[in-house]
Amino acid sequence: RLDEGRLLGALDELASIGAIEGGGCARLALTDEDRLGRDLVVGWMKALGLAVTVDAIGNVIGVRAGRENLAPIMTGSHIDTVRTGGRYDGNYGVLAGLEVVRALNEAGVTTRRPIAVAFFTNEEGARFQPDMMGSLVYVGGIGLNEAYVAADKDGASVGDELRRIGYLGPVKPGALKPHAFVELHIEQGPILDEEKVQIGVVESVQGISWTEYTVTGISNHAGTTPMRLRRDAGYLAASVNLFARKLAWEMGGDQVATVGSLALRPNLINVVPNRAIFSVDLRNTDEAKLKEAEARVAAHIAEVAAAERVEVEAKVLARFEPVIFDAGLVDRVEHHARALSLSTRRMPSGAGHDAQMMQRVCPTAMIFVPSVAGLSHNVKEHTEAADLAAGAQVLLNVMLELAGT
């Protein structure tokens, strides 16, 4: 059985690194805070007797040997956060994995297959795009060089930052191919909490489309420039925000659309902006609909750009099709949750996760626990202790079955 107190204590300790007002965390990928968080978790892995390796994209894997030298059963997630993030997103899955190991150690159980606990680099995509970068490289989705050159808004690159914080490891990403991968995560959405369900049995992850638009207009005086002569880069950005909202409503429940990031230049009260850089985040469980949403946003932008006489450049920052998890493994998650008398619900994941990349190389599934009021990427992100413990227990039981004794 899993020790709930230890899990909560470890979450608290990790959350103290990069702690921000309101109970949240700021541990953006490859910052000094990320390094401190990594060091802490690596220390815990070693204390539990795991053989720890760091790969060339900074993914860290701790392995507990099995009775036979077979492909391991892997769990894990990420420990990076967004700038005003919570303390559970990602961290929970990694630390619950370590509690699974601790429980096995304490029970003196040696499984047939090895057990591995991983944390992947830059899952959030908040500082560097694309998101799920570490697991994407792990499964060969992009090469190391492509990942290394990704730069943040200040021009710092993934390669340089990995080296700087000492996490550009010697191991080739993906060298260890798991037999199966199971990720435990908070839902980050409102469904389980609204329906009072304890365990989400995740069948799929919706598609993700991130585009950054750079709009170039003409700066001019806000007092003297008649409306007919304006070529306002900010106006186009604003119109896309409203269009995204309308589009999501029109396309119905599964479509979400967000303008989360926007910068204007020169960004002064009395100057019509000549530059706007903004992002559009579109998601849908249905690839055809996601494509439709992308096409409609592009058409809207073309139309407004022509009317406003501004130039627009689009850059795809991330694009992942919807992912269907392994049906057999999804059944095992559901089975073990029910065997523990927990209420369950099958559902898609609204957020992107490392598991969606791992599905490319091995049977994969996910376990969700409720997020109070559906809050995430918010300092007030919260999951009740009993739910955290229940999710970790499901993870333990699923992994134990898969690893065999």
Added chain:
Amino acid sequence: RLDEGRLLGALDELASIGAIEGGGCARLALTDEDRLGRDLVVGWMKALGLAVTVDAIGNVIGVRAGRENLAPIMTGSHIDTVRTGGRYDGNYGVLAGLEVVRALNEAGVTTRRPIAVAFFTNEEGARFQPDMMGSLVYVGGIGLNEAYVAADKDGASVGDELRRIGYLGPVKPGALKPHAFVELHIEQGPILDEEKVQIGVVESVQGISWTEYTVTGISNHAGTTPMRLRRDAGYLAASVNLFARKLAWEMGGDQVATVGSLALRPNLINVVPNRAIFSVDLRNTDEAKLKEAEARVAAHIAEVAAAERVEVEAKVLARFEPVIFDAGLVDRVEHHARALSLSTRRMPSGAGHDAQMMQRVCPTAMIFVPSVAGLSHNVKEHTEAADLAAGAQVLLNVMLELAGT
């Protein structure tokens, strides 16, 4: 007669301080660049034999004595620029004033009244609000203490920055009361250029309303948060941008409306923004219509804020009613322009100017010259040399008549 070559040379030299790509200037008020610009112009004033004083808000006035100890005829403008400004806005009026003095010196003319050339602090309002701060303090529109506490986005205050750059002078602002004030300025709008008119005879300045809105919503995950649950601060900001455009079109030609500045937090692709801070700049020549525009923006914001369930705080950064210049002095500007065989057009000013403050204490008028393509607050701001020379000659002739010989 005025020396065109000297005027252009002086404009070039001043524009080399804070020069930016594209031929523009970045000399935000009370920065190191502003200090260097001030030092240069003060040096020129002294070289011309002017008695230079600096007042407690950093306004600099150079006086050329008259035959009688009477109130002076004053001209002047400002030398601060916006972040991506041109080289003529403000600077032209100040340096043309110095060329007027040089022409009188060289002709050996002593006028009956003294002649004064001023440059006022922080006319642009780009770094500190309100705009026209120096002239506003000069005429007693706000007190020194109110001006000193105005802070930029990094928290630096006007008082501290004046002290830091050495321009918190000993003189009480407004101590020198002019007999009349005439400001020469580029139009900054398209009218004279479109109509191929050489001199704008400025009869009035439109009203200015600047408000900063701070919107507080709830940050949440862009992938998991259904549209119905969003409380998106950025959405409200975007909707105001579009509403402002619509309002201006509905209210007709004289109404302009601009969202020039906007910042989102946490400003990340995959996070619904919980904070938006943005500005609205409204202008109208008619005070009743300006009030109507303000009321309609406020009503729109209240409506969207209720629907989106976000909080909005409004802070007035600047509010000036339309100003009518002295009819007699406006006639003199028109007279002297026509006497030089220049084409003229009576017009309101779309931009705010120090002259609009000076009208509170003495008869005031303005002279405009064309801005190519109506560009201003843009590095490509341009006025043809012949137009610059013509405007300066009108200024000389008007001042000579007012000062008497």
